[in-house]
Amino acid sequence: MKNILEVRGLSLSFPSKRSSAVKVLDDVSFNIRDGEIIGLIGNSGSGKSMTALSVADLLPETASVEGGQILFDGEDITKMKPKDRRLLLGDKIGMIFQDPMTALDPLQTIGRNLDEVLQIRNIPVRERKDRIIEMLKTVGFIDPEGVYKRYPHQISGGQRQRVLIAGAALLHPRLLIADEPTSSLDSVTTMSILKLLKSLREKLNMTILFISHDLYVVRNFCDRVMVMKDGKIVATDNTEEMLTGTNNAFIAEMLAKSRLDPSELLLDMPSVDYSGSPILNVKDLVAGYSSGILSRKARTKTLKEISFDVYPNEIIGVIGSSGCGKTTLAKTICGLMKPTDGEIRMKEGMGLGVVFQDPGSCLNPSHNVRWHLREPLIASGSKLSPEEQDKVIRRVLEDVGLEQKHLGRYPSQLSGGQRQRVAIAMCLVLEPSLIIADEPFSSLDAVLAASILKLIAKINRERKTAIILISHNMRIVRAMCKRVIVMSKGRIVEEGLTGEVMKNPGSDVTRELIEAEKMLGGARQSSTGA
Amino acid sequence: MYPCDNLGLSCYNQLTMEGLINGKAGYFGVRIVELILTLFVVSFFTFAAFSIIPGDTARVVLGPNATEAQVENYRKQTGLDKPVAERYGDWIRGAVTGDLGESVSFRKPVSELISSRLPVTLGMSAIALIMVIVISYPAAMLSSRRPGHALDHILSVFGHVIFAIPPFVLSLLMIVLFANLFGFISIGRYAAPSEDFAQFLSCMLLPSLCIALPKIAMTFKFLRASMIEERASGYVKTAKSHGLSDVRIMVRHVLPNSSVSTITVISLVLSDILGGSLIVEQVFNLPGLGRLLLRAISVRDFPLLSGMVLYLAVITVVLYFIADIAAAMIDPRQRLSERARP
Numbered sequence: 001m002k003n004i005l006e007v008r009g010l011s012l013s014f015p016s017k018r019s020s021a022v023k024v025l026d027d028v029s030f031n032i033r034d035g036e037i038i039g040l041i042g043n044s045g046s047g048k049s050m051t052a053l054s055v056a057d058l059l060p061e062t063a064s065v066e067g068g069q070i071l072f073d074g075e076d077i078t079k080m081k082p083k084d085r086r087l088l089l090g091d092k093i094g095m096i097f098q099d100p101m102t103a104l105d106p107l108q109t110i111g112r113n114l115d116e117v118l119q120i121r122n123i124p125v126r127e128r129k130d131r132i133i134e135m136l137k138t139v140g141f142i143d144p145e146g147v148y149k150r151y152p153h154q155i156s157g158g159q160r161q162r163v164l165i166a167g168a169a170l171l172h173p174r175l176l177i178a179d180e181p182t183s184s185l186d187s188v189t190t191m192s193i194l195k196l197l198k199s200l201r202e203k204l205n206m207t208i209l210f211i212s213h214d215l216y217v218v219r220n221f222c223d224r225v226m227v228m229k230d231g232k233i234v235a236t237d238n239t240e241e242m243l244t245g246t247n248n249a250f251i252a253e254m255l256a257k258s259r260l261d262p263s264e265l266l267l268d269m270p271s272v273d274y275s276g277s278p279i280l281n282v283k284d285l286v287a288g289y290s291s292g293i294l295s296r297k298a299r300t301k302t303l304k305e306i307s308f309d310v311y312p313n314e315i316i317g318v319i320g321s322s323g324c325g326k327t328t329l330a331k332t333i334c335g336l337m338k339p340t341d342g343e344i345r346m347k348e349g350m351g352l353g354v355v356f357q358d359p360g361s362c363l364n365p366s367h368n369v370r371w372h373l374r375e376p377l378i379a380s381g382s383k384l385s386p387e388e389q390d391k392v393i394r395r396v397l398e399d400v401g402l403e404q405k406h407l408g409r410y411p412s413q414l415s416g417g418q419r420q421r422v423a424i425a426m427c428l429v430l431e432p433s434l435i436i437a438d439e440p441f442s443s444l445d446a447v448l449a450a451s452i453l454k455l456i457a458k459i460n461r462e463r464k465t466a467i468i469l470i471s472h473n474m475r476i477v478r479a480m481c482k483r484v485i486v487m488s489k490g491r492i493v494e495e496g497l498t499g500e501v502m503k504n505p506g507s508d509v510t511r512e513l514i515e516a517e518k519m520l521g522g523a524r525q526s527s528t529g530a
Numbered sequence: 531m532y533p534c535d536n537l538g539l540s541c542y543n544q545l546t547m548e549g550l551i552n553g554k555a556g557y558f559g560v561r562i563v564e565l566i567l568t569l570f571v572v573s574f575f576t577f578a579a580f581s582i583i584p585g586d587t588a589r590v591v592l593g594p595n596a597t598e599a600q601v602e603n604y605r606k607q608t609g610l611d612k613p614v615a616e617r618y619g620d621w622i623r624g625a626v627t628g629d630l631g632e633s634v635s636f637r638k639p640v641s642e643l644i645s646s647r648l649p650v651t652l653g654m655s656a657i658a659l660i661m662v663i664v665i666s667y668p669a670a671m672l673s674s675r676r677p678g679h680a681l682d683h684i685l686s687v688f689g690h691v692i693f694a695i696p697p698f699v700l701s702l703l704m705i706v707l708f709a710n711l712f713g714f715i716s717i718g719r720y721a722a723p724s725e726d727f728a729q730f731l732s733c734m735l736l737p738s739l740c741i742a743l744p745k746i747a748m749t750f751k752f753l754r755a756s757m758i759e760e761r762a763s764g765y766v767k768t769a770k771s772h773g774l775s776d777v778r779i780m781v782r783h784v785l786p787n788s789s790v791s792t793i794t795v796i797s798l799v800l801s802d803i804l805g806g807s808l809i810v811e812q813v814f815n816l817p818g819l820g821r822l823l824l825r826a827i828s829v830r831d832f833p834l835l836s837g838m839v840l841y842l843a844v845i846t847v848v849l850y851f852i853a854d855i856a857a858a859m860i861d862p863r864q865r866l867s868e869r870a871r872p
Contacts, residue, residue, distance in 0.1 A: 057771055061676070083775075088771035097771075102764030105783050106863060107790075112767075116782070117772040151862040167772060 003071075003342045004175055004207050005032040005055065010068030012050055012231075013061070024063070026231040032175070037201060037208040039222035039239065041215060042415070044445045047231040049323045052177045055209075056095050057085050073174070087465065090117050094168030095205075098180040100160035104152040104234065110136075111148035113166050121171070135236060137241060138203065140196055158189035164197065176200075179210045182217060186322045186472035187516040194221050194519070197264045213445035215258060216369045216520050219243055227251060227498045258446040260453060260479035268461055270313045272482065278334070279310035279350055279434055279466050285317060285342035296457045302328040304490045308344070310434060315460050315467045316496065317481030319474060320511060325490040330438045333468075344436070353427030353435045359419035359442050363411040369422055370407040373397070376429050392429055399462070405477075417448040424455065428463075435459070438470045453480060476519035478502065486510050509512070565847050572843040573625070573836070580832050581614045585745040591634045596841040608765045619869035635829045638836035642671060643822065649723050650760075650811070653730065653801040657738035658745065659716050662799060670753035670788075671780055677758050693747035706776060708736055720816055726727045735841070737814045745799045752795045756788035763787075764831065783811045797853035801846040 001416045012025035023419055025047050032038050042048045053059045055070055057077075069076050072092065077085055086089050089095065097103055102114050111132060118128040129148075136144035139162045144381045152160060153362060161181060168176060176525055178197065182190040198221070201208055212218050218225055218239065225242045227235040227250065235248045242251060288301040302325045310316055331337040333344055334354045346352060346386055358360055363372060377384065384392065397407065400421040411419055427435055441449035457480060460467050477498060478486050486494040488509040494501055535609075588604045589596070605611045609620065625629060632642035669689075680683045692700070721729040760766065761784055769779045808820035819838070827833040858864040 058767065087773045087774065089771050095771040097764060097767060099764055104785070105765040107786050107861060108783075109862075116769070116778075118804070120772075120774060121777065153863045164768065167768065210546045310696060502660060 002034045004034045004073060005030045005209075006069075006071040006525050007051075008056070008069040008071070009032075010051070010054060010070065011066040012054060012063055013048075014062055015064055020063075020318065024181065024231050025054065028068070028231070028233055030226055030233055033207065034174075034206055035207055036223045037198070037210055037221060039209045039218040039225040040202065040209060040228060041213065041225060041254075042228035043213060043220055043447055044415050045072055046228040048213075049179055050213055050231075051094070051228070052179050052209065056089055056093060056177060057133035058095075058442055060240075082215050087121075090168070091121070091171050091174065092173050093175045093177065093308050094162070094166050094171075094173035095167070095177045095179065096164050096181045098183050100157050100164055100181075100184070100342060100406065103164055104160060107153050108151075110150050110152065110155070110163050112429075113152070114163070114170060117167055117170050129133045132166070135170050135491070136163070138165075138200070140192075142475075147282055158185055158192065161185065161193055164196075165193075165196065165200070168187070169204060169206070172204050173206065175207045176208065177211070178390045179211045180213070181210075183213070187474065187520060188321050188472070190217065190371045191516040191519045193336075214445075214520075215243065215255060215446060220519050226252075254447060259449045260476060269315065269457070269482070270461060272311050272314040273309055276311065277347065279312045279347045280310040280468075281309050281343070281345040281354075282309070282333065283343045283345075285329075286343060287328060287330065287337055287339045301340075302490050303332065303339075306490075306492055308468055308492065308495060312433065312466055312484060313415060313460070315457070315469055315481045317477035317484040318468060318470045318487060319484055320475050320487035320509065321472055324487040324509075325407070326472075326487055327357075327438055329487070330436045330468070330470055334436055336358055346395055350434060351430050351432035355420070355423050355435065355437045355440045359416060359440070361422050362423050363419060365411050367411050368408050369397075369402075369414075370421055372426055373407075373429055376426055396428045399428060399459070399530075416444050417451060420448075420452055421446065421455065424452075425457070428459065429465075430466065434466045434468070436468045436470070441476075442471075456480070472513075473520075474502075474513045478517070486513070501526055543837075558855075562632055565719035565851055569840070569849050572613055573622065573840050576839040577618045577621065577836055578614060578834060581617075618768060622835075624838075625840060630840070633831050633834040635695040635825070635831040635834070640834050643834065644819070644837060644841055647819045647822050648816055649730075650720075650816050651804060653734045654738045654741060654807070654810075654816075654818065655800065657734055658742035658794075658803050661742035662745050662749050662796070665742075666753055667785070668806075669746075670748050670757055671785070673750070673754045674757035674761060674784075675776070675780070677754075683756075683760045686754075689747040689750050692743045697740060697744065697807070697809045698813060700738070700743060701810055704740050705813070722847065733814070733816070735854075737807075737816060740752055740810050740813075741803055745780045745783055745803070749792070749795055753788060753792050754789055760784045760787045778828075781834075786860060790857055793853045793857050793860075794850075797849045804845045804846060804849075805842050817851075827837060 006179050010025055010028040010337060011023070013021040013023045015021045015114070023467065028047075028051060039316070040048045040051065050063070055072075059065070065078070068076050072088070077088060080088070091113070091165055104110070113131070114132045114135075115128055118131060118237075123131070133144045136147055140360070141147045141159075141162065147155065147163070153164075154161070165181075176197075181197075182193050186192065197208060198208075200206060210218065210222055213493075222239050225235075225237065225239050227242075227248070231249055234243065235249055242248070273348065285306040286301060287303040306325075306329060310315075316327065318326050328337065332339050334352055340413050367375075369395065373396065374389060377382070377389050382389070390521075393407070394404070397404070402421055403424065406414070406418065406422075411422075414422065424440070435456075440456070441452045444452065453476060456467060456469065459465055469480055481498050484496065484498045485492055485499065486509055488507070488508065493507040494505070494510050501510060502514060505514055586603045588608070588610055592604055594601055602611075609617060612620075621631060628641060630644075631636065633640050636643055669685050673685045676682060695703075720733055723730040765781055765783060769783055774782075777833055805819065806823055807818070810816075810867050811818040811820045819841075822834070825831070826838060
């Protein structure tokens with residue numbers, strides 16, 4: 001088969017005045033065959049995005065290419081005139097990015113956002129609109145004329161990603177580079193986007209370079225997989241061979257580390273007494289956002305008559321797609337939002353902690369870890385002496401897998417995973433009996449996410465803390481939670497033991513979530529060789 | 531077809547206002563009520579403040595030789611003996627109909643005094659505003675294109691310098707530079723626009739520039755930061771991946787987006803200029819509002835002062851209102867909040 005892209009000896013670094021240059025890509029060479037879907041996987045910082053940006057010539061200005069060739073269709077594009085190289089983008093090489101929420105100009109309609117691609121190539125106005133409408137139809141919009149006139153904020157994240165795919169595919173490029181296009185989308189949306197990309201490959205005869213940190217997403221989507229580590233490509237093989245044969249040590253380790261095995265995690269969990277009194281009782285909860293000046297009545301109800309109990313020691317999953325009201329539920333239970341109706345009752349003397357999605361924005365950048373861990377103690381009016389406080393802090397620190405040396409560090413000196421551990425530790429110093437964890441792993445790569453989930457399971461096991469785990473991913477809920485609540489459009493549509501809900505899903509929402517799980521890694525047992 | 535219809539993020543409704551028609555009317559309604567309320571509060575407090583501070587209008591008007599009886603008599607005639615609340619009531623009733631009372635020092639209606647000074651202030655403001663926009667936008671575009679490069683540093687230093695020089699020094703420098711060295715700009719011979727428009731314009735240019743320069747530096751600094759931020763955003767990356775040129779991305783995407791937040795700064799700048807620049811008017815000997823205000827304060831001319839404060843309040847509040855509407859015109863997120871489903 002012919003190669004559409006050949007990269008030879010590509011090296012890239014970020015020169016720095018103080019120290020020696022930071023090498024991001026180190027002699028990277030690979031081929032992409034015409035018509036294939038090739039995955040490029042690796043952990044955060046491994047250089048996968050930089051590889052893609054080098055091909056597209058979209059590197060940040062501070063990066064310096066130290067050498068190498070990039071042959072597109074046999075021609076070395078690094079030697080092209082800047083203008084020709086620029087126009088190659090969109091024309092021959094299309095690209096889509098991770099965050100569809102910010103990737104469209106918010107001040108222009110979808111139509112105008114896409115129109116420019118054709119306008120700069122001097123295509124007549126009439127034809128431009130027809131082609132855009134046609135492409136919007138191709139990417140799955142039932143009412144393309146309507147979408148054409150809308151503004152980006154009027155459509156959802158998944159729909160925006162479709163619009164962006166339409167923009168990238170508008171000129172029928174030969175190669176589509178997809179840089180983590182689904183990392184910020186929920187599992188059901190991810191599945192539909194992957195299906196769309198697959199169908200586009202057939203229709204437009206495209207080759208796709210698919211970048212991801214998630215082995216489970218890559219598994220059912222790519223023909224071949226390349227693995228990157230520390231700026232080098234460490235392995236390339238057909239997906240099946242790569243992920244089933246464990247002859248590559250790094251892959252085996254990555255697989256093992258990102259694996260969540262229900263049989264392993266669930267067995268260790270403390271038993272739950274469902275006949276006893278619940279630790280948290282939520283009854284007919286209604287909450288929403290009001291837009292009136294004088295009335296506090298919610299105009300838009302985000303939560304509608306939510307009722308459920310949480311029992312001591314259990315991990316209960318709350319699952320649903322983006323916008324189903326999961327996060328509002330978490331905010332309302334922990335008091336960040338006032339309910340408009342209904343009751344939330346905690347068992348007397350029980351404390352409540354909460355861990356949010358984005359660990360970066362939860363920590364104060366001007367204070368170190370010690371301050372963050374002491375603050376909850378001070379705020380709660382703890383009568384412990386400073387020495388006793390230190391003892392508590394040290395114990396918690398150890399529990400979340402951090403070391404003494406981290407106490408003096410500031411959030412900017414910690415990695416994403418470490419920051420999330422600090423956020424969890426902040427919640428543990430007060431020894432709560434219930435923790436609400438609102439997707440505490442979603443901004444982390446697969447390996448780190450798994451390690452945080454394992455930490456949560458450990459807290460549940462060792463401290464006997466009940467946990468409400470909020471997620472959009474059935475795989476995670478299945479591995480972690482005995483009991484699950486399925487939410488959709490602000491309501492609870494299903495509730496029960498996870499195994500039973502999986503076996504006999506009682507709603508379309510649940511069926512969709514299960515289908516997404518199957519596609520994104522349901523074949524786990526057979527392919528991990530476990 | 532793909533099931534993209536039900537991928538909706540319904541929570542987006544929560545963050546926004548009601549539908550197009552409802553929301554728009556409600557939004558503007560609220561803003562207008564806010565506007566009127568602000569005017570009342572500002573005018574009441576200034577009126578009250580002027581009644582508390584020492585200095586007696588009647589005494590000022592009649593001079594130190596007037597007898598106590600004469601002063602008392604004057605007070606009765608002009609209603610100065612009434613309680614503050616009542617006087618405020620009378621005054622605000624007049625203000626609504628356009629009658630701001632009579633200046634005690636000029637013996638002319640306050641509204642006439644303000645409107646006679648308005649051409650100078652309006653002329654300077656308009657020219658200064660044009661200068662601010664025409665200079666700060668291109669400068670910010672050049673600067674933000676390559677932050678940290680030589681051109682960026684030069685422009686930033688230049689900005690800091692004009693911002694740091696006190697206005698009266700700047701004014702004098704300008705006079706020396708333009709009038710003495712080049713000699714083509716007339717100074718000090720003010721002509722009303724109705725008499726000689728060309729002369730009016732030419733004597734406006736230099737003072738306008740003096741007012742505009744620090745504002746240019748301020749707007750530039752703000753715009754530069756905003757443009758650097760916008761250039762790092764996702765839609766710029768998308769535009770690049772579509773093959774768009776740098777210049778096009780700057781003009782079509784970065785410029786409008788950074789304008790949304792800059793409009794507020796420009797409205798601040800404009801309300802500042804419209805208040806009249808005391809120092810520049812003094813240096814260039816122009817009959818503007820700044821000098822009128824100074825006169826009103828020095829002679830305790832309360833009717834004139836109250837009238838001027840009301841004028842300033844109206845200008846400020848109305849400008850904010852316009853800025854909000856302008857931002858809503860540029861930014862559909864503020865205008866159309868309804869999340870329609872395709």
